[in-house]
């Protein structure tokens with residue numbers, strides 16, 4: 168199922184179920200500001216279903232088994248992605264969002280948003296047959312190569 172994410176300067180991403188609703192909101196939000204209007208966009212995002220690679224899907228399934236909330240193509244950006252995850256889930260979570268999805272498709276590599284044990288996440292992804300790059304810092308996103 169797709170959702171429509173409105174991105175406009177100064178306003179956090181807001182998502183709508185239909186493109187018409189998103190357009191209506193964008194028109195209202197930028198009604199007296201031509202510059203903001205020109206910097207705004209509506210992006211179609213997928214709430215679920217469209218994934219990058221079956222090896223990554225396998226790794227995410229394994230991560231769920233060891234207690235992670237692992238979500239593919241989860242919302243439009245890290246901020247919206249985190250806000251859709253509950254506080255308890257946020258202790259151990261892994262996801263990539265729709266901009267990451269686009270990057271995976273274009274460059275055959277992409278970053279994961281994560282919390283928990285970074286090494287454990289990397290090991291699980293490597294076991295599934297993919298290569299990762301991560302510097303061991305909690306502030307760094309894990310880069311996965313397909």
Ligand SMILES: [Zn+2]
Nearest residue numbers: 180243244247
């Ligand atoms: Zn967003």
